Amino acid sequence: xxxxxxxxxxxxxxxxxxxxxxxxxxxxxxxxxxxxxxxxxxxxxxxxxxxxxxxxxxxxxxxxxxxxxxxxxxxxxxxxxxxxxxxxxxxxxxxxxxxxxxxxxxxxxxxxxxxxxxxxxxxxxxxxxxxxxxxxxxxxxxxxxxxxxxxxxxxxxxxxxxxxxxxxxxxxxxxxxxxxxxxxxxxxxxxxxxxxxxxxxxxxxxxxxxxxxxxxxxxxxxxxxxxxxxxxxxxxxxxxxxxxxxxxxxxxxxxxxxxxxxxxxxxxxxxxxxxxxxxxxxxxxxxxxxxxxxxxxxxxx
Amino acid sequence: xxxxxxxxxxxxxxxxxxxxxxxxxxxxxxxxxxxxxxxxxxxxxxxxxxxxxxxxxxxxxxxxxxxxxxxxxxxxxxxxxxxxxxxxxxxxxxxxxxxxxxxxxxxxxxxxxxxxxxxxxxxxxxxxxxxxxxxxxxxxxxxxxxxxxxxxxxxxxxxxxxxxxxxxxxxxxxxxxxxxxxxxxxxxxxxxxxxxxxxxxxxxxxxxxxxxxxxxxxxxxxxxxxxxxxxxxxxxxxxxxxxxxxxxxxxxxxxxxxxxxxxxxxxxxxxxxxxxxxxxxxxxxxxxxxxxxxxxxxxxxxxxxxxxxxxxxxxxxxxxxxxxxxxxxxxx
Numbered sequence: 001x002x003x004x005x006x007x008x009x010x011x012x013x014x015x016x017x018x019x020x021x022x023x024x025x026x027x028x029x030x031x032x033x034x035x036x037x038x039x040x041x042x043x044x045x046x047x048x049x050x051x052x053x054x055x056x057x058x059x060x061x062x063x064x065x066x067x068x069x070x071x072x073x074x075x076x077x078x079x080x081x082x083x084x085x086x087x088x089x090x091x092x093x094x095x096x097x098x099x100x101x102x103x104x105x106x107x108x109x110x111x112x113x114x115x116x117x118x119x120x121x122x123x124x125x126x127x128x129x130x131x132x133x134x135x136x137x138x139x140x141x142x143x144x145x146x147x148x149x150x151x152x153x154x155x156x157x158x159x160x161x162x163x164x165x166x167x168x169x170x171x172x173x174x175x176x177x178x179x180x181x182x183x184x185x186x187x188x189x190x191x192x193x194x195x196x197x198x199x200x201x202x203x204x205x206x207x208x209x210x211x212x213x214x215x216x217x218x219x220x221x222x223x224x225x226x227x228x229x230x231x232x233x234x235x236x237x238x239x240x241x242x243x244x245x246x247x248x249x250x251x252x253x254x255x256x257x258x259x260x261x262x263x264x265x266x267x268x269x270x271x272x273x274x275x276x277x278x279x280x281x282x283x284x285x286x287x288x289x290x291x292x293x294x295x296x297x298x299x300x301x
Numbered sequence: 302x303x304x305x306x307x308x309x310x311x312x313x314x315x316x317x318x319x320x321x322x323x324x325x326x327x328x329x330x331x332x333x334x335x336x337x338x339x340x341x342x343x344x345x346x347x348x349x350x351x352x353x354x355x356x357x358x359x360x361x362x363x364x365x366x367x368x369x370x371x372x373x374x375x376x377x378x379x380x381x382x383x384x385x386x387x388x389x390x391x392x393x394x395x396x397x398x399x400x401x402x403x404x405x406x407x408x409x410x411x412x413x414x415x416x417x418x419x420x421x422x423x424x425x426x427x428x429x430x431x432x433x434x435x436x437x438x439x440x441x442x443x444x445x446x447x448x449x450x451x452x453x454x455x456x457x458x459x460x461x462x463x464x465x466x467x468x469x470x471x472x473x474x475x476x477x478x479x480x481x482x483x484x485x486x487x488x489x490x491x492x493x494x495x496x497x498x499x500x501x502x503x504x505x506x507x508x509x510x511x512x513x514x515x516x517x518x519x520x521x522x523x524x525x526x527x528x529x530x531x532x533x534x535x536x537x538x539x540x541x542x543x544x545x546x547x548x549x550x551x552x553x554x555x556x557x558x559x560x561x562x563x564x565x566x567x568x569x570x571x572x573x574x575x576x577x578x579x580x581x582x583x584x585x586x587x588x589x590x591x592x593x594x595x596x597x598x599x600x601x602x603x604x605x606x607x608x609x610x611x612x613x614x615x616x617x618x619x620x621x622x623x624x625x626x627x628x629x630x631x632x633x
Contacts, residue, residue, distance in 0.1 A: 040428065090614040097357045100431060101556050102613040108549045109606030116599035225545075229435065236432040273443040277436035285421055288429045 011134075011141055012262030018146035020255030021153035022211050026231040027250025028160055029204035031243050035177030036197045037088060038096060040240070042103040045228030046110035047083075047202060051076040051209025052219040053114065056123035065127050073206040079110075080202030084195060092194075107225075114221035122220035125213040132214060145214045156207060157247065160200065164243065169196055230257060233280045239290020248292055253280075305486055311626040312478045312567040316341060319571060320471035330582070331467065332536075337574035338470035339531045341567055343547075344554045345477040346524035348566035350517045351555060352623075353490055355497035356426055359548055360418070360434030363441035364522040366543035367414050368407035368529025370445060373458040373538060376403045381460045388449035400464040404473070404530040411526015412519050419518035423511050426500075438548065446540045457537035465534040473531050477524050481563050489516045550577070553609040561623020568621055576608070577601050 026044065033041050054075040058068030087106055091099050131148055134141040164170040169192070175183035176193045184190050212224060231250050238249015253276065260272055283291055316338065323334030347361055375398045377385060382394060398406065422433050446455060484490045493513040495503040500510055532538055550573070558569015579587075580601035586593070612620065 087610060087614070094613075094617050096428065097355070097431075098556075098613055098617045100357065100428075101552060102610055104549065105553065105606050105609040105613065109603060109610065112599055112602035112606060116597060116603065229439065233432050233436060236428055240428060270447045271443060274440045277439045277443075280436045281422070281433050284425060284429045284433050288425050 014142045014146040016255045016258030018149040019258035020251040021150045023231050023254030024247045024251040025153050025204050025208050027235045027246050029201040031246035032197045032201045039099045043107040045224040046107050047076050047205040048209045048224035050079050051206045052213045052223050055213050056125040056219045059125050059127040068127050076206040077202045084198040111221050122218050125217050128214045149211050237283045239292050245292035308625040309482050315567050316474045320467045323467045333578035335470045338474045340574050341474045341570040342477045342528035343551045344566045344570040345481050346521045347555050349481050349521035352560045353493045354514050357431045358434040360437035361525050362548045363438050364411040364525035365529035368411045368526030369533040369538045370452045371410040372403040372407040372530035373461050373533040376461045386453045390450040407530025408523045408527035412523030415522020416519040419515045423514040442544050457539040458533050459537045465531045493517050557612045559619025559621035559623040562625045564626045565619050565621035
């Protein structure tokens with residue numbers, strides 16, 4: 001009895017960590033674009049959704065696994081570049097509220113295009129289903145995807161950190177996210193930095209699409225919509241201005257959601273969104289600049 | 302205030318015109334007109350807060366939902382209550398009120414809920430405010446979906462008396478517009494707009510940003526509650542019909558029209574609604590200037606979404622530019 005209870009607990013913790021890892025990747029994707037453009041991309045989830053549909057179509061057409069994943073990356077990257085050119089670029093310099101509502105519109109638009117195209121019943125992505133089986137580690141059953149997600153997320157986060165800290169374009173991105181106007185005067189090419197940030201964020205969206213389809217093989221037009229809302233809340237809770245707090249915020253909310261979802265009985269877990277979003281409101285009230293923001297700056301005239 | 306009364310002319314005239322146009326339509330098309338007028342009320346409610354404060358709120362549809370729940374629960378005929386709401390709390394089972402009372406109560410519940418939510422939340426601004434109001438929407442939706450003691454849960458509010466016709470929707474629309482006008486021209490509205498333009502300067506002359514936002518949030522919550530009451534008396538509202546889609550559409554209307562003015566809110570609601578309704582009709586096949594049009598289902602949302610994105614990119618202040626329509630040009 002005790003063992004069984006412990007086993008369940010370890011698996012739940014692993015699943016929570018896995019969800020946290022996936023959300024952390026989404027948080028980085030949203031945070032990178034916010035850094036350079038001061039734009040909260042509400043349509044990020046629809047990039048993931050497009051990637052998931054690409055995977056589902058590929059598995060429906062009987063493509064090999066690598067073909068499907070390649071197709072997914074191609075679709076997501078093409079879509080994010082198109083989004084940058086058609087929406088982000090003309091919006092540059094507008095007020096944050098206008099940009100947020102605009103990406104809200106893009107999200108709604110893409111979701112309805114998917115609805116028109118694929119119908120509301122959705123498609124099933126099966127090619128990676130084998131990752132849903134369990135491994136027995138130290139006597140505990142852990143979904144393979146949980147391990148894969150954590151490893152992939154760690155590698156991706158490491159690469160992004162390397163990119164930001166050790167390369168020239170990364171230096172430019174950090175400069176641009178501190179002060180866009182000044183960095184331009186000092187020779188940072190705005191379009192290059194923005195395109196690059198959007199590109200990296202698109203790659204991360206594709207990675208997220210691959211991993212989320214393992215957990216939820218049924219791909220519907222509102223795929224990843226709820227996740228995006230939760231991640232956005234997590235990112236703001238963590239502190240949107242800097243990449244590491246944003247990532248931590250994403251991880252934290254994913255881990256909390258996953259853990260509570262596994263631990264609570266059904267008659268309480270249906271109220272999970274209420275718990276999570278009430279916690280979000282509470283944190284925002286206590287620390288409106290983010291949970292991990294330790295600086296004490298006051299708005300000046 | 303009287304000096305500005307002419308600013309009321311255009312919004313009221315537009316609402317009356319839409320209602321009169323609706324009387325000419327066939328009964329099935331009339332629903333679209335009534336629906337449009339209810340949307341006008343929602344968008345005017347949004348304008349009272351977002352337009353005057355400059356703070357984005359994704360949470361107002363919560364108050365629409367609460368208004369709908371209030372009016373709905375109290376209006377379902379006693380004989381039907383058991384079928385739609387088997388788990389209703391005891392004190393609600395035998396309560397029943399008339400049409401007008403249910404609307405007043407809907408507005409009251411919307412206002413009280415907005416005040417309660419606003420007391421902590423109005424301290425926030427910018428992105429934190431956006432996310433926090435979104436969280437309010439999520440919580441309301443989650444609770445209404447599963448809390449069957451206060452409503453039908455995931456069932457629809459069927460068999461609520463359909464009292465929201467053209468007249469009721471138009472009268473309520475005018476009421477909302479007048480309340481929004483009086484508020485915007487009052488001391489409160491002026492102070493709030495001052496904080497929108499320059500929070501630091503407004504503070505320096507003694508305006509409390511927090512207090513002014515709280516007043517606006519409460520007023521707009523009450524109007525949103527009223528609109529929710531109207532909505533449930535129009536069609537069988539279900540928990541998902543007062544959630545993300547309605548949030549999106551009404552925000553789109555406000556932004557497309559121009560969130561800075563009452564006129565913009567009304568124009569945006571009417572213009573987007575007209576387009577949306579026409580496309581919805583066209584999805585079932587219609588004719589335009591002799592051409593037969595038959596659009597696939599879902600086109601309406603795509604066109605409205607694109608329109609909103611295009612307007613935001615080309616005219617971030619909306620089609621009215623956020624200005625009121627005045628009859629005479631006043632000397633500068």
